Amino acid sequence: MKDQERLFLAIGSAEPALIARSERRRRRRWPGYCLAAAACLTLVLALGRVLPSWTEPPAITTPDPPVTQNPDGQRLVLPEQGSEIGTLRLLSYAPQSQEKAMDFLIYVNEEQFNIREADGLYSIRSTDPLPENFPECGLDIVHLANISPDAANMLAAESLGNRYAMVFQEEESSALPKCPYLRASAGTDWDSEQAELWFVDDGQGGAFVLTARYFLEAEEGMGMRFRDMVSSFRVIPLNMAVPEWMASLYKAVDRLFPALLSNDLSGVSDLLAENASVGAYDRNVWEYVTIASVDYIPDNDQNPASATVSVKHRLNLEEGESYCYLTLELVHQDGQWRLVWSGIEK
Amino acid sequence: MEDYAIVELYWSRNPEAIRRTGEKYGGYCRAIARNILSDGRDAEECVNDTWLNAWNAMPENRPSLLAPFLGKITRNLAFTRWRASHAQKRGGGELPLVLDELTECVSSAGTLQAVEAAELEAAVNRFLHTLPERDCNIFLRRCWFTEPMADIAKRYGMPENTVRTSLFRSREKLRLYLEKEELL
Numbered sequence: 087m088k089d090q091e092r093l094f095l096a097i098g099s100a101e102p103a104l105i106a107r108s109e110r111r112r113r114r115r116w117p118g119y120c121l122a123a124a125a126c127l128t129l130v131l132a133l134g135r136v137l138p139s140w141t142e143p144p145a146i147t148t149p150d151p152p153v154t155q156n157p158d159g160q161r162l163v164l165p166e167q168g169s170e171i172g173t174l175r176l177l178s179y180a181p182q183s184q185e186k187a188m189d190f191l192i193y194v195n196e197e198q199f200n201i202r203e204a205d206g207l208y209s210i211r212s213t214d215p216l217p218e219n220f221p222e223c224g225l226d227i228v229h230l231a232n233i234s235p236d237a238a239n240m241l242a243a244e245s246l247g248n249r250y251a252m253v254f255q256e257e258e259s260s261a262l263p264k265c266p267y268l269r270a271s272a273g274t275d276w277d278s279e280q281a282e283l284w285f286v287d288d289g290q291g292g293a294f295v296l297t298a299r300y301f302l303e304a305e306e307g308m309g310m311r312f313r314d315m316v317s318s319f320r321v322i323p324l325n326m327a328v329p330e331w332m333a334s335l336y337k338a339v340d341r342l343f344p345a346l347l348s349n350d351l352s353g354v355s356d357l358l359a360e361n362a363s364v365g366a367y368d369r370n371v372w373e374y375v376t377i378a379s380v381d382y383i384p385d386n387d388q389n390p391a392s393a394t395v396s397v398k399h400r401l402n403l404e405e406g407e408s409y410c411y412l413t414l415e416l417v418h419q420d421g422q423w424r425l426v427w428s429g430i431e432k
Numbered sequence: 433m434e435d436y437a438i439v440e441l442y443w444s445r446n447p448e449a450i451r452r453t454g455e456k457y458g459g460y461c462r463a464i465a466r467n468i469l470s471d472g473r474d475a476e477e478c479v480n481d482t483w484l485n486a487w488n489a490m491p492e493n494r495p496s497l498l499a500p501f502l503g504k505i506t507r508n509l510a511f512t513r514w515r516a517s518h519a520q521k522r523g524g525g526e527l528p529l530v531l532d533e534l535t536e537c538v539s540s541a542g543t544l545q546a547v548e549a550a551e552l553e554a555a556v557n558r559f560l561h562t563l564p565e566r567d568c569n570i571f572l573r574r575c576w577f578t579e580p581m582a583d584i585a586k587r588y589g590m591p592e593n594t595v596r597t598s599l600f601r602s603r604e605k606l607r608l609y610l611e612k613e614e615l616l
Contacts, residue, residue: 089544090534097575098507099553102500104560108569214591303589
């Protein structure tokens with residue numbers, strides 16, 4: 087008998103408890119009070135859809151916008167298409183798209199996800215899609231003008247009640263604290279659809295709606311990736327003048343951290359200070375990394391001479407790995423930011 | 433019917449045990465056999481043989497988990513049948529792929545030492561306990577149930593590439609473990 091056959095037979099004697107454990111599919115258990123709250127909520131309503139359709143972009147359908155009333159009785163029309171305050175810019179890492187003016191920023195690893203835009207609806211989908219018989223997984227971003235995040239939240243809750251068995255209006259999500267947040271669930275059966283929505287104030291009387299959709303078993307895989315991306319979401323006001331030092335800092339960091347995580351500094355040698363102590367991972371992890379946020383701390387906000395940048399990220403999300411931080415120390419010399427030190431903190 | 437009740441039927445030598453087992457675990461065992469054997473008739477015969485083997489084995493055994501107990505019997509029967517048909521060059525199913533993958537665990541570092549099967553089984557069990565739960569589950573679905581990677585991906589709701597990567601890592605860990613245990 088060949089060695090691999092002996093090994094195969096030996097594996098056959100795995101403990102029954104381990105075999106039985108492998109039968110289980112990962113399920114989320116909803117707390118009883120959530121179910122009760124959902125049951126109450128689902129009684130309330132029956133309105134049209136407020137959310138972007140579930141169709142694969144760019145074939146996005148545009149049904150008549152739903153009409154409802156806000157808490158003050160004022161009639162509202164919630165458009166299915168956004169982008170009424172100018173051109174949105176999706177800033178994504180790796181390579182291509184950084185052309186337009188900016189309304190929001192989100193970190194999306196294009197090694198893992200495709201990004202499409204149609205009629206103001208930004209759709210983020212995996213580059214490694216699941217078979218067709220799965221519910222669609224994706225993250226959509228749409229801008230709604232002239233509607234507050236709270237009102238959009240309320241409308242969405244009403245509309246989702248038609249589609250999902252349970253709708254949870256929770257206080258907030260750790261992905262985007264202080265933003266209205268909504269969860270919806272079609273149940274706890276195999277492949278049942280789940281959705282999470284965040285409503286972000288655009289600072290101009292409107293709201294961005296971020297909608298993550300996945301199925302139950304993907305909650306801790308794809309769902310977690312979407313939440314990480316959502317936590318990196320920032321609104322960039324169009325009317326805010328960005329100081330030169332800040333713009334150049336963003337620009338430098340946008341080149342540096344992908345290079346560091348790719349373990350390839352060949353394209354950023356101009357951004358390295360003399361005798362820079364550069365460290366990150368000793369291998370290319372870019373393909374697997376999920377970016378949750380990039381935080382900038384300059385030594386002052388007028389004319390900083392140095393800045394610390396922290397890139398919150400996760401490498402092996404599906405194994406439940408917690409966040410790591412890539413820290414970059416930069417100095418500002420002669421109008422140019424240069425990296426003097428970098429390292430990984432866990 | 434609960435497992436303990438079915439086991440009681442076996443222990444009381446009641447033929448009803450086989451009917452009840454077939455009702456509850458026919459599909460489960462059939463899936464295992466079909467993953468290993470490409471021929472549906474061969475797989476069906478394996479399943480029928482499983483009940484007979486369970487009948488013969490039961491008085492000495494009182495399995496608390498009937499599914500793995502029956503599944504192991506089916507798996508061994510199917511493997512034996514596969515080997516016989518493979519010798520006649522009419523093998524098939526998912527098993528050749530799984531065996532090819534397992535070759536990675538033994539070929540690069542040498543051959544498995546001539547140890548008792550029980551010793552190898554014990555080492556594999558210890559190894560399985562070193563794996564994270566998710567990787568262990570994926571490894572067993574592939575190497576115990578001989579499931580296609582696409583089916584494993586669907587079961588756990590993850591991309592197939594993730595399954596592939598997990599299996600690759602687990603096989604590498606197994607190879608290192610066997611080396612450390614001086615079984616390679």
